[in-house]
Amino acid sequence: MRQQQLADAACSVSSLGELLRKSESRLDAAGIDQPALESAWLVEHVLKLSPLMQRINTERGLTPEECEGVQVLVERRANREPLQYVLGTQEFCGRDFFVTPSVLIPRPESVLLVEEAVRRCVQISDATIVDVGTGSGCLAVSVASALPTARVLAIDASTDALVVARNNMARYGVEARITCLQGDLLDPIGQEGLPNQVEVILSNPPYIPDGDVENLQPEVRDFEPRLALAGGRDGMDVHRRLIAQAPAYLKPGGALLMEVGIGQAAAVCRHAEEGGRFRTYVVLRDQGGIERVVCFEKKEESLSSSSS
Numbered sequence: 001m002r003q004q005q006l007a008d009a010a011c012s013v014s015s016l017g018e019l020l021r022k023s024e025s026r027l028d029a030a031g032i033d034q035p036a037l038e039s040a041w042l043v044e045h046v047l048k049l050s051p052l053m054q055r056i057n058t059e060r061g062l063t064p065e066e067c068e069g070v071q072v073l074v075e076r077r078a079n080r081e082p083l084q085y086v087l088g089t090q091e092f093c094g095r096d097f098f099v100t101p102s103v104l105i106p107r108p109e110s111v112l113l114v115e116e117a118v119r120r121c122v123q124i125s126d127a128t129i130v131d132v133g134t135g136s137g138c139l140a141v142s143v144a145s146a147l148p149t150a151r152v153l154a155i156d157a158s159t160d161a162l163v164v165a166r167n168n169m170a171r172y173g174v175e176a177r178i179t180c181l182q183g184d185l186l187d188p189i190g191q192e193g194l195p196n197q198v199e200v201i202l203s204n205p206p207y208i209p210d211g212d213v214e215n216l217q218p219e220v221r222d223f224e225p226r227l228a229l230a231g232g233r234d235g236m237d238v239h240r241r242l243i244a245q246a247p248a249y250l251k252p253g254g255a256l257l258m259e260v261g262i263g264q265a266a267a268v269c270r271h272a273e274e275g276g277r278f279r280t281y282v283v284l285r286d287q288g289g290i291e292r293v294v295c296f297e298k299k300e301e302s303l304s305s306s307s308s
């Protein structure tokens, strides 16, 4: 019924210019910030016509399929589904990644994790790197692409997320060097026989305090996976668990890199230092000046304690 209504409405649109105006006004009414821009992107996705060519072809006619195709996407966006899920893609670190509602949409600040992992491993041949909570695989793919001799293990609790990650790994031809493992945090690499052998463990864990999830914008709250967002009462459950698990797998001097939420860096660093196995060597700030990635090095003496 709804599809039929959409088709009827679409057929009543006589030109590209009119379709653009109606789409913009629908998105505007739904509270979308940049309705003209987003309408143009949705039209581009269906018609394969750039925003520039749309502007100089406003008299162009449309097939019913084109009208309906655009209107279905506009309705999804008007329902506050993120544009990235509607278009099925998000750019990260210079590459386009497939995204579905099974994975978090990659955020630009997570590039800090990639840069630091690459900085630490660029001189090491055959480095072993573990990405915990790989989601779309954006971090694992970016690291593997920058380090052509590295071996990467990408772990996620969600089997649906791993399907998306594998597609992205194949898209960029790095699937042979990335092992995807399903399970809870570092548990799956226990079976890979990697005690004290990993150079870098990186993770962008869920870090929103459970009680704050309901206050997020609708695009995030209603569409991104809760497993990728909610990090326990104070948002730092996964950080604490990784700090406890990581020393058994890291080489002495190896690094644990974790993204944190606003105001969490000091507490996570304190927790890591108090545990006695790590020293904080840097806290990286994002472009907004927010402390965003905590970087820990496994202390030498933890070799004896972990092997005893």
Ligand SMILES: C[S@@+](CC[C@H](N)C(=O)[O-])C[C@H]1O[C@@H](n2cnc3c(N)ncnc32)[C@H](O)[C@@H]1O
Pocket (backbone or CB within 6 Å): 103, 104, 105, 106, 107, 110, 132, 133, 134, 135, 136, 137, 138, 139, 155, 156, 157, 158, 161, 183, 184, 185, 204, 205, 206, 207, 227, 228, 229, 238
């Ligand atoms: C914030 S998202 C990060 C996704 C991706 N790495 C990125 O930066 O865009 C967190 C990811 O961790 C996964 N995750 C949450 N809890 C986990 C757990 N206990 N074990 C393994 N993965 C987990 C979620 O499924 C999700 O894909």
